Amino acid sequence: MISSKQNKEERHHKKIVWKMENSEQHLFGGAITIDLPKQDWLDVSDMRPVPDNQECFQCRSSGANPTMLVIEILERQEQVDDQEAAAFFFKDLAGINDALQAQSDIRFHTLQEHASPIALLDDNSIKAEKNTVRLCAGYGIQKVALGRDFDNAGNSRRTKQEIKFIRVDLYVLRLPVQETDLLLTLSTPLDITNLDDEPLESTQAACPVLNRVVSTIRIRDWGLFG
Numbered sequence: 001m002i003s004s005k006q007n008k009e010e011r012h013h014k015k016i017v018w019k020m021e022n023s024e025q026h027l028f029g030g031a032i033t034i035d036l037p038k039q040d041w042l043d044v045s046d047m048r049p050v051p052d053n054q055e056c057f058q059c060r061s062s063g064a065n066p067t068m069l070v071i072e073i074l075e076r077q078e079q080v081d082d083q084e085a086a087a088f089f090f091k092d093l094a095g096i097n098d099a100l101q102a103q104s105d106i107r108f109h110t111l112q113e114h115a116s117p118i119a120l121l122d123d124n125s126i127k128a129e130k131n132t133v134r135l136c137a138g139y140g141i142q143k144v145a146l147g148r149d150f151d152n153a154g155n156s157r158r159t160k161q162e163i164k165f166i167r168v169d170l171y172v173l174r175l176p177v178q179e180t181d182l183l184l185t186l187s188t189p190l191d192i193t194n195l196d197d198e199p200l201e202s203t204q205a206a207c208p209v210l211n212r213v214v215s216t217i218r219i220r221d222w223g224l225f226g
Contacts, residue, residue, distance in 0.1 A: 025041075031219070031221040033216075033218050034071070044056035044058055071183070082136055082174055083110070090138065090140050094106050097144045106142060107141050114137040118216075119216050120217055130177070131222065133175060135174070138170055141166070143164075166189050166190060168186070171214050184210065184213060
């Protein structure tokens with residue numbers, strides 16, 4: 001007999017199983033490259049404006065509320081310890097997303113075991129110790145309101161917005177020489193109505209897409225960071 005917990009785990013596993021025939025994707029004019037599954041991901045900049053410090057992709061097979069992959073170049077947060085970087089940026093993202101739960105209630109788990117930036121560590125400048133990379137990773141769940149905050153007349157639409165829970169898988173590649181934090185996030189809407197329906201301990205399955213991105217990311221032009 002399959003328990004309800006097993007059912008939840010299986011549902012989650014299905015959400016993160018993707019076709020893994022990959023192709024190289026050029027980011028920031030080719031200064032960075034990653035591997036992404038062929039045909040699954042759409043470049044959001046082909047549909048709407050994206051900030052210059054971001055590359056954003058959405059999964060074409062994930063329905064009306066698509067899974068989103070974002071690679072973002074950020075100023076290094078010197079005051080944040082390396083082991084706390086993932087939790088720091090998760091809470092920062094919750095603020096940007098206008099997460100509806102209190103900051104003290106935002107649930108996040110820092111990973112002790114995670115994918116390694118194998119391709120990046122093979123870079124000649126890192127081997128020569130001219131550049132260094134430090135990595136922190138984790139995942140958590142946020143409760144967010146979808147859609148516009150205000151209507152055309154400037155009236156709040158908060159009571160009419162669709163409320164969704166999203167799982168955010170997050171990696172921070174810290175580049176101290178470049179004074180840069182490179183943030184990689186995969187945001188996946190969940191089919192739940194209560195945080196208790198998706199305990200973090202039942203959602204620890206590794207995310208194949210983000211793991212592949214992390215393990216294949218290469219910096220082709222370090223001049224990108226100034």
